[in-house]
Amino acid sequence: MRQPDIEIYLKDSDQDAVAEWLSQAIAPCSPWQSRGKTQQCQAGEIPVLWLHKAVGNWHCLLLESDRTPWEDDLACARAANAALGVPIRCAPGSWDEEEAEEEGDRWLQVTTEGVSEILWRT
Template sequence: MRQPDIEIYLKDADHQAIAQWLGEALGPCSTWQQKGQTYKCQAGDIPVTWLPKAVGKWHSLLLESANTPWPDDLACAQAAYAALGVEVRCAPGSWEESESDEQADRWMRISDDGVEEITWRTG
């Protein structure tokens, strides 16, 4: 099932490199608009939110649409890693409020080591 939106976390990437990658994958990116710590743009017809250092050194990228080329966070994370060459993390599937903390700490890590499930305590 396609996720309603995509959220991944990237290490050591900046929003300009992200905009270039998204421009190639989704369509031209509008100029980033900064609101506080958050940056927003449109990539093609998809609203994009970039939050630097959302979790420690990790930056959050949120694609607010189900109409992306990727069916889920993991597929997007793998594409981001291939394009940008930085470690990427994402949830293993759609996350729900009702999940236990233990489930919420399960993450997928995409790096030079490949794809692996890790425990990442973000809270």
């Protein structure tokens, strides 16, 4: 089932490199605009949000649409890792506030070695 949005975390990634990747994968990106602690742009018709160092050295990339080329966070994480060569983290699926808090600490990490499940206490 397609997710309503895509949220991934990129380690030590360059914002301009991410914009270039999105331009190739989706559509050309508009210039970044500052909105408080976030940067925003549009990749075609898809709103993109970038939060620099959202968690330590991990930057958050949020694509606010269900019309991306990727069905879910993991598919996007794999594509981002292949294109950018940096570790990527994403949630293993949708998370509901009614679930145990420990479930919110379960993440997937995508590296050149593959996908592994980790505990990430954000």
